[in-house]
Amino acid sequence: METKKRRTSGGKKTQDNCVIRLENVNKSYENGIPALMDINLKIEKGEFVFIVGDSGSGKSTLIKLLLRELVATSGKVEVSGYDLMNIKRNKIPMFRRKLGVVFQDFRLLKDRNVYENVAFAQRIVQVPSMDIRKNVPGILSQVGLANKYKSPIVELSGGEQQRVALARALVNKPNLLLADEPTGNLDPKSTLEIMKLLEKINEDGTTVVIVTHNREIVNDMKKRVITLKKGVIVSDEKKGGYIDED
């Protein structure tokens, strides 16, 4: 039986099987326009989840809340055991180290090579240099870039850059990977490769949450799909597909 420990005050860590827990979450921007309304959501350890919706549906706002880039107007947001409504500013870096994050535009340090980009994530968490030299080649071979570790970022294709971003997100062994439109800038072949990689990462035990509006991959993969429309969750299916606006 799973032991459950929860302490949610002051942004302190909580422990249970839930990696993401949102309760009655509302988010309005300064102009008063609501972006998310009464969101209730639980994502458990080891799940592979798509969050889908068209432009303006609130999926970007949702991922920003999960990254603690934004704070909800009301409700409860817990990610990786951190109460993000009450987390202290100096604890945010510690929280983010528990996550792996991948963006549509890769967000790599373009003036550094593949190895340095991945090693950078380890430097931040103050991993000893000797361990970095061991860990980085290991993760690069997992994403299929072992032979390109010296390559400058600008010389890589979009698919390769996203693999570097994935390697960087995974090198610190996060229990949750958040991907914001990870295939948005990729061709179909690279998209497929990246999705296979994400699936493999999930099989190895990492919870994967992908925000996307790529209908094909959502429909092909038959994973849990949460659909947002105008800031409201309109569907949450265990083996769902992309629901069209119309």
Add this chain to the structure above:
Amino acid sequence: MKISTFFYTLKQGIASIFRNKWFTLASVATIAACLFVFGIAYILTLNAANILHNAEERVSITVFFDEGIEEKRIQDIGFLIEDMKSRGIVARYEFVSAEQAWESFSKELGENAQGFTENPLADSANYQIYLNDISRQDEVVSYLESVEGIRKINKSDLTVDALSGLSTIVTFISVSMIVILFAVSIFLISNTVTIGISVRKEEINIMKYIGATDFFVRAPFVFEGMIIGFIGSAIPLAALFYIYVAALDFIGGVFGFLSGIVVTLPPAQIFMGLVPISLLIGVGIGFFGSFFTVRKHLHV
């Protein structure tokens, strides 16, 4: 902070200097230009103050005694002046006897002095008083006028007024220049740093998303700023040193006849103060410029 983290962030700061060559050059040039002009203002102010101080030191009050005054009374007046010296009003003073006065005057007269058989300046014994602050001359003169045994006091109103006025003008111009320069340099440096940081805003964002602490994000920028500040202050210091030495040679050669009036300060005396001040300003601007500009981008 781990030592390895310190060296890593320092290394990143140094690497960033070379990666962002144009930003580095612009920042170094801005700081160097500001500190160069500041250095010139500093050197001119110090030398002007020195010249004024020297000129002030030459201004004296001459106190003549009543005819037939007793030796004892002259001594008493001397004690009063000594008292003013102990209170810091008088810098120094000297007694000039009638014989010394005539000897000095007869040298000026040359051959014309030979016709005198007796000392025509028999009643010219006096105290030459040099003040620390010539603006207090009137106060000292009015005090001495009330002292018994003093017949006449000679003072130089024109010189005092001129020097006091000049001193005020030099101080005003120097302070104004320094204030304006600081305002201009802070504006320029802040702009340069802002441009440099905005180019690297994405890098800061990435660091924050990965879980970097504010210190980790900020440290390379701060190291970079301090190094840029150091270089930016060292360059004008070196340039000013060579320019100043050359200027002293030039002044000594061309205006040698004014050596009694234009008393310039030796380079060591100038740079003993200018080096730490410039380095402190340069490194300080680099430190605070990057510290506060990065802070704006840390809330991610």
